[in-house]
Amino acid sequence: MRGDAARRWQHDLAAWSLPESITSAAPQSPWIHPPVLFEVPEVIDTNPSHERAREALDDGASVLDVGCGGGIAAFALTPPATRVIGVDHQGEMLEMFAANASRRGVAAQTFEGYWPAIANEVPRAQVVTAHHVVYNVGDIVPFLRALSDHASRRVVLEMPERHPLSTLSGAWRHFWRIERPEDPTPDDLLAVLTEMGIDASIQRWSGSLRAEQDLDQAAHFTRIRLCLGAERESEVRDYLRANPTPSTRELATIWWDV
Numbered sequence: 001m002r003g004d005a006a007r008r009w010q011h012d013l014a015a016w017s018l019p020e021s022i023t024s025a026a027p028q029s030p031w032i033h034p035p036v037l038f039e040v041p042e043v044i045d046t047n048p049s050h051e052r053a054r055e056a057l058d059d060g061a062s063v064l065d066v067g068c069g070g071g072i073a074a075f076a077l078t079p080p081a082t083r084v085i086g087v088d089h090q091g092e093m094l095e096m097f098a099a100n101a102s103r104r105g106v107a108a109q110t111f112e113g114y115w116p117a118i119a120n121e122v123p124r125a126q127v128v129t130a131h132h133v134v135y136n137v138g139d140i141v142p143f144l145r146a147l148s149d150h151a152s153r154r155v156v157l158e159m160p161e162r163h164p165l166s167t168l169s170g171a172w173r174h175f176w177r178i179e180r181p182e183d184p185t186p187d188d189l190l191a192v193l194t195e196m197g198i199d200a201s202i203q204r205w206s207g208s209l210r211a212e213q214d215l216d217q218a219a220h221f222t223r224i225r226l227c228l229g230a231e232r233e234s235e236v237r238d239y240l241r242a243n244p245t246p247s248t249r250e251l252a253t254i255w256w257d258v
Contacts, residue, residue: 002141005192008191009140012181015183016163016181018227026227027230030224037221040072044075047207048205052156053077053127053255056126059079062084062085062123063083063084064127066129067132067136068088068097069093069097071101073131073158075101078106082106083108083109084107085108085109086108087111089112091112094112116145128151129157130157132158144192144196155255156255158251159254160250161250162250166180167209168222175226175239176226186254190202204251205250209247215241219233
């Protein structure tokens with residue numbers, strides 16, 4: 001049963017949908033997650049999210065990474081973890097995850113599908129991570145509950161202070177004359193957790209913004225996200241050159257013990 005905080009979370013996320021008049025004319029879906037943006041570096045810099053997860057891990061433990069992408073949240077924890085489990089709805093991401101595990105000599109399992117729909121197929125782990133996922137989840141309570149049910153010690157979430165698409169708000173104003181929302185925020189997620197009876201903690205910090213490799217790649221992906229045709233890509237490139245994306249952003253780590 002959803003309370004006021006959960007309903008508010010879903011309502012605020014729904015406001016990020018795009019006008020049907022724009023999406024129906026788009027040459028392709030704007031809701032893209034290009035695998036090239038989820039590649040995992042050989043050496044992963046530590047951050048508060050990784051530190052909070054390591055605190056709860058024994059040597060040889062397992063980590064479940066929900067919405068894993070290439071697996072940066074999981075592989076930042078190996079060692080001490082020696083087994084990783086990846087869940088993602090994109091097969092290409094899971095192929096990257098498995099390849100990264102093989103290169104690191106880490107045992108891995110992968111499960112393709114949406115969480116929590118496939119949660120019953122997925123084994124439990126000492127620590128469960130879900131980095132940069134919750135802003136994609138409107139029905140948040142079952143998602144969070146399944147994370148808790150799959151952890152034997154701790155759940156660790158990482159999310160930006162503002163919706164990841166907020167970096168495009170100026171571009172939407174420029175190209176389409178529409179305003180984008182600002183909510184929800186990590187505080188809204190904390191309110192949902194409190195409503196669920198979960199005593200969660202939060203740590204706020206600044207981190208690098210994972211971005212495209214160069215201006216041409218940025219223009220290509222941004223043009224798609226803006227529902228523009230290929231003939232507008234040079235305009236998008238000019239806009240990005242004049243309005244560069246910041247290199248850092250404000251982030252939040254939210255965690256709780258089970």
